[in-house]
Amino acid sequence: MNIGEIARLAGVSRSTVSYALTGRRAVSDKTRKRIERVIAESGYRPNASARALKEGRTRTLGLVIPPASRALTDMQLGFVASVVEAAARVDLDVLLSPSGGDHDRSFERLVTGQRVDGVIVMEIRLEDARVARLQQTRIPFVTIGRTAQPDSLSWVDVDYAHLIGRCVHHLADLGHRHIALINRSQELVASGYGPGHRALAGFTEAITERGISGMSLCCADDAPAGHAATRRLLAEHPDVTAIATINEAALRGVQRALDNAGLRIPRDFSVTGVVAQHWAEDFHPPLTAADVPAHDMGSRAVELLLERIAEPESAARHVLLSPPIALRSSTGPARSG
Amino acid sequence: MNIGEIARLAGVSRSTVSYALTGRRAVSDKTRKRIERVIAESGYRPNASARALKEGRTRTLGLVIPPASRALTDMQLGFVASVVEAAARVDLDVLLSPSGGDHDRSFERLVTGQRVDGVIVMEIRLEDARVARLQQTRIPFVTIGRTAQPDSLSWVDVDYAHLIGRCVHHLADLGHRHIALINRSQELVASGYGPGHRALAGFTEAITERGISGMSLCCADDAPAGHAATRRLLAEHPDVTAIATINEAALRGVQRALDNAGLRIPRDFSVTGVVAQHWAEDFHPPLTAADVPAHDMGSRAVELLLERIAEPESAARHVLLSPPIALRSSTGPARSG
DNA sequence: GATGTCGGTCGAATCGATTCGGCGAATCGA
């Protein structure tokens, strides 16, 4: 069933059917009604490939996600979902590409095969080969997270440096003098993962500003690692009275280690950080934390990308999100003594 | 940069370039080398829309996911990731469509716009409007989960009935005589969610077979609901000594409620069920459970779909997965008395 | 030396839409 068939059944030319559908030229009421009836009866819809070929755009966005081998975090998943939803709201489809390495066939198809009108790239590194590749081509793209030279790119990011700083100030206000930062995994940070680096920078700055003592450690993204890291922390640094973290997957282990050590939250120990709302609310007691606005990030990223597609030569735009710290019940005055 | 440009630069006709690329006809070594050099220098790749139009296939699969409003469970997410990976392995792309309702534009684009060669549908209901719609069109599709009349469709599913039955037998073998089933949310089950219904059926059958007492309750998919449900369960049915569940998101709340009641696992109380491996291992102590093989399901679904695409008239095929129950440490002999 | 075969290449048709120029009929003003 193609446009020619519809034209034949309606007794008009193919161009008339096209104009009736797109409304780009006037078609008499009578003719349009007849065409619409034929279309409704036959269930015809224009072939997407043919339309894309002629129009030069696919009405599809590409989303580059980390490969499944590395499990996606809740935040990343929420982000994928929100991108897909935001795109669907403006009648765009989303093509997924799981790619990490430099020479990924699926990634190459995305950027050079004219399969998509624009690309969103997740989990950006400070030095990112994919960004370099995208810049070679002329395809519009937006990154989630910043590279080391972010000015010329359009991106959406969470202000981890500032937020972790705010967590430190909050804890310092409560009297805490020895604070630990639990970062993401060693490999991730070593590979130049921006949030890891910026969280550490913000932590260090705030610690210095308040003249208190802080230490930071990396921790793999799962509960057992969180448990081990916290146990070691408590053993080696018994004066630490609070933890700030950006590692949501480690939280459950952190909690168990504190339980096992007989430390009650928030009476004996405070915990805070920057994590997905879902994790903060699942913590016990509910976690005082900056909720990563994954949902916002998705729609803002789509918004920025659509701008770049519409106006490829326009100046790059940035969105740096800094959600408020939601005060729940996991932080309290420092233990005296 | 199109195929004509390449042909011009290489001094051959467009068809020769096409044959050099696809290898569907012989091309002399000399000519092919020249064409390959031109292509490498120009970074040319065939336009995906033009190719799809001519070939009549898009090399793209559609994946229908639940809308983001309803948060995806870990299992669903693992499944999406594994589908994308499996497709990438055979050089296929995946187009996402978040649709639940009957008249969803994104879903309609997928099934009637010839955007994809086949479709995988997640979170199937016993009566599913999307399946009915797909059957009207001639597009090959595979479902994750079964409808009420599953024989004529190709699907991949987990045998919840059997697995929950095995859990019950396992608990009965350990001497438990009063067992509770914690199901998924009320709405989900009421809307005809297959795993919910089949788990209940398997539970009831096994309970009857062993001549013991069982009760089942629905519970929203989050920790607080799990907490509330378990607390109520303990209060109203103090003789219950074990829980079986398919609701992984409720597990954390279940655990907390048991803790609060002073019940130690597995000494005083046993917990088991069918959940994603990740949740089973995060439980404390690690959960004896059938690990939902989300990763397997993704690749099997892609496999089945490719078969249907290649051979649309072939008989429907089914894959019913029944992973072994992994014995960890959350079940033990029933409390005496 | 005429005929047949085969490897290598080309030209043109094709997939299914959009879009531009043009053409006939209806409408308008003078």
Add this chain to the structure above:
DNA sequence: TCGATTCGCCGAATCGATTCGACCGACATC
């Protein structure tokens, strides 16, 4: 009533690939 607009529709070109039939030269065969 006649020229100028306007309206509604059509025909043909176009997007960028694939593919079929045909052609041509080289070589083998009888």
